Amino acid sequence: MYPSSLQLLAVLCLTAVFFIQPGSSIKCYQCNSHNDSRCAQEKPPEELTKDCTELDDATKKYSMCRKITQTIEFEVNGLQPDTRVIRSCGWDESNYKGRCYQRSGFSFQYLLRSCLTDLCNASQRTAGVTVLLLASTCLIALLRSGATFAL
Numbered sequence: 001m002y003p004s005s006l007q008l009l010a011v012l013c014l015t016a017v018f019f020i021q022p023g024s025s026i027k028c029y030q031c032n033s034h035n036d037s038r039c040a041q042e043k044p045p046e047e048l049t050k051d052c053t054e055l056d057d058a059t060k061k062y063s064m065c066r067k068i069t070q071t072i073e074f075e076v077n078g079l080q081p082d083t084r085v086i087r088s089c090g091w092d093e094s095n096y097k098g099r100c101y102q103r104s105g106f107s108f109q110y111l112l113r114s115c116l117t118d119l120c121n122a123s124q125r126t127a128g129v130t131v132l133l134l135a136s137t138c139l140i141a142l143l144r145s146g147a148t149f150a151l
Helices: 005-019 127-145
Strands: 027-029 049-051 064-072 082-090 100-105 108-115
Touching: 027 064, 027 082
Parallel strands: none
Antiparallel strands: 027 049, 064 082, 064 108, 100 108
16 A cells, blocks of 8 residues: 555655754844844845854854844934844854843943844744744644554
8 A cells, every 4th residue: 555645745744854954054144224224124134144154263153143132222422312233143152142131221222132043033933933833734744644653
């Protein structure tokens, strides 16, 4: 008896999920909304992406993406109130790698989010959600097909 096309699709999906491996390079959005207003969009355009390995040098290995939201609340030293979004490749190996933190002071706020997957500095969603959805879809397809597996 030959497997149905749905069973073959389910097996291919599961195979893809198990063989997805994170690479040694990372791609991030690289921009500053002060210079390019598209950087402030929730998902910036593709042309603002950068392969971070192009930035590696002897002292820094870029291994994460960063999104910084910087707010100046009122005029100080000639700087007008403003909010900027800065997205970049990062190399910080401190305790803040893959985390968020906030700094604030007189008239400013600074929120930094670092993340570890390609283009993750676009929004709060992570690649793990995508893999989970793909795995769930494959599992549902298997169950609906009535496939049985013997161990």
